[in-house]
Amino acid sequence: MPTPDLPVERLADVSAAHLSPEDRALLDLYIETEGANGLSCLVGPYGWLVYASSELRAAVHASPGLAAILAAARAQGCAYVLFDRDGLPIDGVQTYDF
Template structure:
């Protein structure tokens, strides 16, 4: 069987500390509503994988820090941002304590 030529996506890996309580609620809402509302994402026990174009759909609801991270991801040709509790904190981007 030939090896398929798979599409490859880049992703950014940052700390969940950059997600405000409101951002976290939007991510959880997407999961709770089975994709009907909130920000497009997958969730796991240690964070979220967010589609980098989610901000375009819900721009008025996200924090400035999340909007900046998603814009930077798109500018750097990343399809997704992995918000990981062990991810790196970015200089100059607001963090939240949980």
Template sequence: MTRFEIREFIVISTAHVSEVTAKLLDNIPAKDWPCAGGAYADYGWFVYAHDENAGVGKDAIPDDLFNVMTWARRQGCDYVLLDCDGEEVEGLPVHDW
């Protein structure tokens, strides 16, 4: 019998990334993002919660997004769904854009 890999994700507010990061995720194709992920329709983004920010320059994960990823890892999650209707997390920075 095949044992499938099961992963966990957490849903939080898009407000936990800055407007600059939001525009980056919206305006460049997902294949060119500095992290694995993609758009979540017009509602936000689904990203892998990288545990290392190995990129430099344009290949570096923006600090605000990487902060979300490391927080998600501490919660035991592999992915983050940043949703415009998601809840804000106490202790994570909130950006008003």
């Protein structure tokens, strides 16, 4: 069987501590409404995987830190941002208790 040529996307990996309680609620809303509302993501026990290039209208409800991280990810060619419990914090972006 030949090896398939898979599409590859870039991913940014940052601390979940950059998500405010309101940001987490916005991400959880997407899961709770099965994609009808909120910001496009997947959730797991250790954080969120957010699609950085979609739902820009929902991103206007995000904290300035989340909006800046998503914009930086898009500018650096990343399709996704992993907000990981063990991810590294980004200098200059506010953190919250996680």
